Amino acid sequence: MRKLTLAIISIGLLAACGASNSGSEAVPEVTKTVTVVEPAPVETTAPASNDTTEMLDMIRAADPMFYSVSDEQIIDTAYMFCEALRDGASLVEIGTIAEDTIGIDAAAVLGAGAIIYLCPDQEYKIG
DSSP, rough: OOEEEEEEEHHHHHHHOOOOOOOSOOOOOHHHHHEEOOOOOOOOOSSSOOOHHHHHHHHHHOGGGGGOOHHHHHHHHHHHHHHHHHHOOOHHHHHHHHHHOOHHHHHHHHHHHHHHOOOGGGGGOOO
16 A cells, blocks of 8 residues: 655645635645555466467367367366366366266366366365
8 A cells, every 4th residue: 555645735726726815824735645545466377387289289189079179169168167166166066067068078188287277276176
């Protein structure tokens, strides 16, 4: 948190408002303290490897079904996988959903790639 202190001389304020000070009176100094709260820095989790190509290669080598899926779709789904884990979902919950969609084996491969390359902070949920 930063504090900024602004000293404003009242005659400057009066002149800006079109008023005048016509006497020999002393002009008081007005001090205003403004507290500026800077937002907390946004923490972004960088991939464990900045090369998503490695992740794609690993996933496709483990399950050739992914050769028929676009790179973008795999990467987006892997990020969603990580987001779900970070939001508190368990691997069992994700597996239950995956069983009805892409299948448990494909989900395991995708999940492993996501955790290794995009969210290694969630690796503790594997054990």
